[in-house]
Amino acid sequence: GAGVSQSPSNKVTEKGKDVELRCDPISGHTALYWYRQSLGQGLEFLIYFQGNSAPDKSGLPSDRFSAERTGGSVSTLTIQRTQQEDSAVYLCASSPGGTSGRVQEQFFGPGTRLTVL
């Protein structure tokens, strides 16, 4: 398909285990974002990648969270030593990006629902 895809759609893990969440952005989009949606909360920004620039990690809640974007396309969000409060839906989004300054809408994937037992 042409949209943003995420895998897995659901992940159940035990407290203390590490998890990896994957995002495939829309082809050609250079900007990629990760957000977290907790029950009853809005979307919380986690991290932003733009091309080859250093990512904006200002939203990562702790050093247990990290993300990579290989080859400017696929991104992996890793949560180490998961805690119950990490349970949430993790959403990935992409946008065309670039340095034109044009304000762009973001295209979201379906999300990964993470449950930490």
Place this chain on the structure above:
Amino acid sequence: AQSVAQPEDQVNVAEGNPLTVKCTYSVSGNPYLFWYVQYPNRGLQFLLKYITGDNLVKGSYGFEAEFNKSQTSFHLKKPSALVSDSALYFCAVREEAGFQKLVFGTGTRLLVSP
């Protein structure tokens, strides 16, 4: 810091009636404002955005939003609601120029009854 408030957790409206979902924002400069909709088990879908120009912005599925600078509001509206409009609606504001990340409100659930 930029912020968005959606004062209503839920809005109930009968099919065929007009609907309004409220949003207010706080930014230090000019706001870039967005509305997204989330259907169950789906990602967010873009509805519309305000960048500059006309205060009334038209978007997808017959939705529109009115930007009001003096009231720092960006309420979402539709003249005639459909049952299929029932979903979770998020207002968002973009931070200062150069940063594309969005600051979202907590969402408003819209329930349209037949």
